[in-house]
Amino acid sequence: MPQPVADPELSAAYAALDRADAQVWRHGQDNRPWGVAWSGLGPEPPRRRTPDQLHALARDRLTSARAWTQSPEGQLKTALIDLQTAARALDHQAEALREAASRGLGPQDARRLTGLSQNARAVLAALRKVRSLLV
Secondary structure (H helix, E strand, C coil): CCCCCCCHHHHHHHHHHHHHHHHHHHHHHHCCCCCCCCCCCCCCCCCCCCHHHHHHHHHHHHHHHHHHHHCHHHHHHHHHHHHHHHHHHHHHHHHHHHHHHHHCCCHHHHHHHHHHHHHHHHHHHHHHHHHHHHC
8 A cells, every 4th residue: 555645736736647648648639630641650648547656656756856855966956046035035125225215215114124134144044055065
């Protein structure tokens, strides 16, 4: 008996993918010319997977994804994504503050400065994480 998959949405997604593959194949068969044709050149029909096979596939993919996330490459790439996300947020916040400054800063813009400081700290933390993984 297969182990339950930690993420049931993954099994549902694979089942939906199988149904979509079958639908695409049927559509191709419906639009296929039925005159003289070379035998055997058409696409093979998609293989239906049992629920147990879908669970096993989802479990294997999930295990593989988790293993990659914990690998040095996965940790570095995740840290770089976090750095990019923080840098974009900092840039967005700085741009908003620059626009506000061109209109004249008011008391309501103090929270933008707070947000800018928070984003700058997030960038520094993400940069330290990347640096620690590279050294």
